[in-house]
Amino acid sequence: MNQLPERPRPSATALPRSVLSSVWSPTPASMRRWALAAVVVNAGITVTGAVVRVTGSGLGCPTWPRCTPDSFVPAAHDGISPLNTAIEFGNRLLTFLVLVVAVACVLAALRQPERRRDLVRLAWIQPFGVAVQAFWGGVVVHSALNPVTVNVHFLFSVGMIAAACALYARSGEGDTPPRALVHPRIRTLGHVLTGAVLVLILAGMVVTGTGPHSGDVIASRFPFDIETVARIHADAAYLVVGLTFALVFALHVTGAPAPARRAALTLLAVELAQGVIGYVQYFLAVPAFLVGLHVLGSTLVWICTFRVVFALRSRGPVGAPATAAAVPAAVPA
Numbered sequence: 001m002n003q004l005p006e007r008p009r010p011s012a013t014a015l016p017r018s019v020l021s022s023v024w025s026p027t028p029a030s031m032r033r034w035a036l037a038a039v040v041v042n043a044g045i046t047v048t049g050a051v052v053r054v055t056g057s058g059l060g061c062p063t064w065p066r067c068t069p070d071s072f073v074p075a076a077h078d079g080i081s082p083l084n085t086a087i088e089f090g091n092r093l094l095t096f097l098v099l100v101v102a103v104a105c106v107l108a109a110l111r112q113p114e115r116r117r118d119l120v121r122l123a124w125i126q127p128f129g130v131a132v133q134a135f136w137g138g139v140v141v142h143s144a145l146n147p148v149t150v151n152v153h154f155l156f157s158v159g160m161i162a163a164a165c166a167l168y169a170r171s172g173e174g175d176t177p178p179r180a181l182v183h184p185r186i187r188t189l190g191h192v193l194t195g196a197v198l199v200l201i202l203a204g205m206v207v208t209g210t211g212p213h214s215g216d217v218i219a220s221r222f223p224f225d226i227e228t229v230a231r232i233h234a235d236a237a238y239l240v241v242g243l244t245f246a247l248v249f250a251l252h253v254t255g256a257p258a259p260a261r262r263a264a265l266t267l268l269a270v271e272l273a274q275g276v277i278g279y280v281q282y283f284l285a286v287p288a289f290l291v292g293l294h295v296l297g298s299t300l301v302w303i304c305t306f307r308v309v310f311a312l313r314s315r316g317p318v319g320a321p322a323t324a325a326a327v328p329a330a331v332p333a
Contacts, residue, residue: 026108028171031119034105035168038126041098042164043299046157048091050295053208054288058145058215060088064138067092095134102126105167116175122167129160145219147209154205158198158302165303169310178313182256189250190309193243197305200240201298203233213291230282237275240301244268247308260311267304274301 022030052058060080061067067089068077074085102123109115109123133156136149143149180187207229210222222229248264250256274297281290 022104022108026111028112031105031108031112032168032171034101034108035123035164035171037101038105038164039161039168039303041094041101042157042161043303045091045094045098046154046161046299047292047296048094049154049157050292052088052091053150053215054213054291055084055087056213056216057084057087058150058219059141060084060086061092062141064141092137095130095137099127099130102130118170118175119167122163122170125163126160126167129156129163132156133160145215147214147220147222150215151205151209155202158201161299161302162306165306165310169306170315173315176315178315180313181260182251182312183254186247186250186254186256187312189243189247190312193240193247194305194309196236196240196243197301200233200236201302203229203236204294204298207233208291211286211291213286213288234278237271237278241268241271241275244271257311260308263304263308263311267301267308270297270300270304273297 022033026034052060061074062077062080063069066072067085068075074082074089076082077085105123105126106120109119112119133153136153136156140146140149140153206222206224207226210224210226210229214221244264244267248261248268251261251264274294277290277294277297281287281294284290
């Protein structure tokens with residue numbers, strides 16, 4: 001039998017060179033890959049931050065910018081478990097990965113064959129956000145994990161994920177004026193849904209700041225009744241699911257493009273799974289593992305929401321000329 005020719009295997013230096021090339025000599029496709037990497041790493045560090053909290057490792061490194069008063073790296077310290085220190089320090093180290101991806105996004109946007117100001121502006125949000133997050137991390141530590149500072153820290157992550165999602169969507173589109181792919185009222189429903197999801201996240205942050213997983217035994221808590229804030233959070237979740245179902249129905253009956261319908265159905269499925277996790281963790285007295293899983297779910301809901309919103313309009317393919325002839329008429333009201 002004739003043997004198929006063996007495919008050449010990349011050398012040890014091929015991957016690093018290809019990564020550097022995608023930054024220094026980027027294409028629209030590599031720009032989009034870096035934007036996707038920004039979404040992933042920002043979502044990842046958000047979830048690992050929750051792991052720090054639910055494992056009681058919030059003050060595993062009790063100082064900032066040092067890990068301990070005398071060392072930038074983990075060192076033996078009275079009253080602190082080495083495991084908690086390792087978890088907190090590991091989360092700090094992830095900041096450098098987020099920064100590397102953020103800088104790569106900026107360089108890729110700046111060095112595009114046809115530089116686009118919208119991509120450059122969105123890309124710059126990433127390294128600026130990392131700097132703000134690093135500074136605010138110090139505020140969180142020096143406030144002994146005050147729930148207000150912890151929630152602001154999480155809110156910054158929510159903003160960075162939103163910016164990364166926008167960069168990912170815009171890097172896959174042209175620079176022509178936007179045109180609606182659905183009825184204008186459906187687009188409005190999408191925007192209302194985005195606001196409702198943000199309210200849901202804010203309500204979840206209040207529940208987190210009231211609940212048992214503070215990050216450390218000395219951390220303070222919000223003085224709210226946990227059952228009351230949990231009910232408010234549940235009501236916000238019902239509103240979000242209802243709006244999502246309405247959006248799915250509207251997209252179906254109006255014959256909206258398949259990508260928009262798939263994005264809305266995916267969002268609804270993630271929301272329902274998130275609801276199941278939320279109820280299970282509530283009735284099981286909020287076990288740490290399910291709290292971390294719930295944070296992952298909220299991050300995915302936020303990402304999927306932006307996927308839906310960007311699927312409701314189009315700017316044409318990358319490289320399309322920004323002329324009136326290239327922009328089809330919007331869907332009539």
